[in-house]
Amino acid sequence: MVERKKQMSRDRVSRLINWGHWFAFFNGLLAMIVGTRYLSSVGYPETWFGWGYLAVSTIGQFSFLAFIAYLICLFPLTLILPYSKILRGLAAVIATLSLCLLLYDTIVYADYGMHLSPFAFDIAWADLSALLHGTSYIVTPIAILAIELTAANFLWKRIEKIQKLNLGNKVIAFVGVCFVSSHLIHIWADAADITEITRFDDTYPLSYPATARSFMESHGIDGSSQINDEATQASNTLSYPIQPLQCQADSKSNVLMLTIDSLRADMVDAKTMPFLHQYTEQNQSFTQHYSGGNQFKTGMFSLLYGLQGSYGDARIFNNTSPLMIRSFKQAGYELGLFIPETNLNLRSAQAMFNDFTPVIAEETNGSAEADILSVGHFKQWQSAQQRPWFALVNLKAPENFDTPVGFLGIETVKADPNLKPAQKVLFNQYRQSLNFIDKQIQAIVSELPSDTLVVITGVNGKIFTSNSDEALRNLSPESVRVPLVIHWPNALASKVNYRTSHYGVVPTLMTHVLGCTNNTSDYSAGRSLLQPSKETWIYIGDSRIFAIYQQSEITVIDRHGKYRIYDENFEHRLHKKMSAPELIQVLREGRRLYNH
Structure with missing residues (x-):
């Protein structure tokens, strides 16, 4: 039983x-x-x-x-x-x-x-x-x-x-x-x-x-x-732009965008970069400016597309060039790109440079020699132009702490005592590289026509390490805070002390050079640099790891949702919960173009 x-x-x-x-x-x-x-x-x-x-x-x-x-x-x-x-x-x-x-x-x-x-x-x-x-x-x-x-x-x-x-x-x-x-x-x-x-x-x-x-x-x-x-082929789930552009340029100024890889804002001083320092004092300088990323692909993406780096993985950008560049082309501008060969392979969006006529500098003898070639190529190209032109010149030497053979440079200075011995060596080598770049900037800018609008900025910042993985993960201000100076023809010098970012460059040029009347949110995550942004945060990074820069704290988040909060100088970790309202705005901005 x-x-x-x-x-x-x-x-x-x-x-x-x-x-x-x-x-x-x-x-x-x-x-x-x-x-x-x-x-x-x-x-x-x-x-x-x-x-x-x-x-x-x-x-x-x-x-x-x-x-x-x-x-x-x-x-x-x-x-x-x-x-x-x-x-x-x-x-x-x-x-x-x-x-x-x-x-x-x-x-x-x-x-x-x-x-x-x-x-x-x-x-x-x-x-x-x-x-x-x-x-x-x-x-x-x-x-x-x-x-x-x-x-x-x-x-x-x-x-x-x-x-x-x-x-x-x-x-x-x-x-x-x-x-x-x-x-x-x-x-x-x-x-x-x-x-x-x-x-x-x-x-x-x-x-x-x-x-x-x-x-x-x-x-x-x-x-x-x-x-x-x-x-x-591009997915039809993303709207870029959200509404058709309405643009009418009154006058067509030549535009030069001079971008330098790994250019830290706090290193532009009278001893290290005397020409750029003086040029900054004589034009409109943005003292609290941030890149959209800590590396070339996110920094350049935010600069040319005006969108958060999280969009860089979208398939549509493998076939869709930056709206700003397309708009310059449609307005009748000649487009020139002067760039080191390795940077072409680092871009996140494969169509980023499609509308340009590229002149690529080989890096057989290093980044500094390639930069010298790029400067020469640009000057030759610019002197032959008969129509209004838009040129993007990208210089890379500071990324690799590089200088050309025989470059005398400047005398070394005492580095920050908090740096490690190896970092102190890189600090002074970095200064030498910046001094070399300063001379290249002078060689370009001093011979430009007076009516040329000039934008000079860093693609990203720099930390003193030779470890690429460490540089990739680091989202501190040293990695993302960069100089930005704009020379407006016939304008007086001025300083902008409110916080700005790369996301504002596209709306500024689209509005004030191309005469576009659309709401800037139709095509960009930013607002014009000439007025303070309403957002209290800046998104920096890509879809895998990013930072949210707020007024008094920096939150670093990875793709799995793990986050750490630091003080505004990135020196101390704060043991507190994240502010939900700002993060909701950030996440929504990263999805906004998908929802139209």
Whole structure:
């Protein structure tokens, strides 16, 4: 009798486990339906292999999530409470909560571009009223619960018939093949840089696609090829600009944008850079100016596009050049680009320089020699122009602490005692490089026509290290605060002491040179430099790690939502919670062009 009861108990538990597996599979299907909402944020595939990858990835990922949820929440309850009525009710409630959480994650992802985490949840909770509209957040959970209860009872009553069909192993095999295939396809796509596939990397929650670029290359598989067909066409989910431009230039001044890699604002002094220091005093200088990033690709992106570096990964910018440059071209300007060869490969947006006629300086003998070539190329090009022109001259020597052979430079000075011995050496070598660049700036600017509008700024700042990883992660003021001086023809010298950023350069030139009357928010994250910005923050960085510069603190955030808050000088870490209102504005700005 006892054995019979044990056997009946085992059979009941076995039936409940079988039922639980099918219930989890059903919820995996529901999760796939909810998961399609993520695609409205990132855009749909445009090729058959993109759709194929997305199909197997969706099936594998959401089936896996449903099974994990079953294993953690439902399976233990099956052993503790092996009573079908209780278990079905609890399972329906758990599944409803899980699907509502997934649905809420799709809302947060659409609005902020990130999945739920303790960090994201804090922000979303503070902005709850804006995220949840109408009464759908009440009706939807009730509807889901009704579906779950119906499905739970339906499967329980028919579990024996379902088992007789012997579909279990086939379904498991199919889901397993999809899961493994999605990772294998992603390994290949990562190695071959197939953006049609890799752009979905962060789309689904808890998704960590396998990568093996070095493994593929070590086995003789070429990872450098690109798919140059319709897969690289721009996604139509991003509006840039939001409204068509209305521009009419009254007069056409020549424009020179002179950008120097790794130029710190606090190093432009009378001893190190005498010409630029004097030039700053004689023109409009911006004393509290910040780049949009701590490296070339984010700094240059913010300077030419006027958008946050988080947009730099959008596929549309592989085919869409900066609106400002296109507008100068449409206004009849000749466009010239003078740049070191390696910087062409560092740009985040592949179309960043497409509208220019490029003159590339080889770096065989170092960055300083390449800068000398660029200066010579520009002077030769400028003297031959018959029409109004816009030129971008990019100099790189300070990035590598470089000077040409035989350069005498300036005498060394005592470095900050807080610097390490190796940093003190780099400090003085950096000064030598800046002094060399100062002479190149003088060689260019002193021979320009008087009616030329000149913009001189740093692409990014500089910390004294030879460790590239350290420089990449560092978002301190030394890495991002740069000089900005603008020479307006026939204008008096002035100093702007309110805080400005690279995001304001595009609106300034579009408004005051090209005569564009659009609201600057149609095409930029910034406002004209000639008036204080209403925003109390500046976004600096890309989508992987970024900093929010506020008036009295700096918050550094990584892609997983981990953050640290520092004082305004980046010297002390502050143990406090982040201010939600400013962060909500930052995240919304990073998604604004996707929402039109």
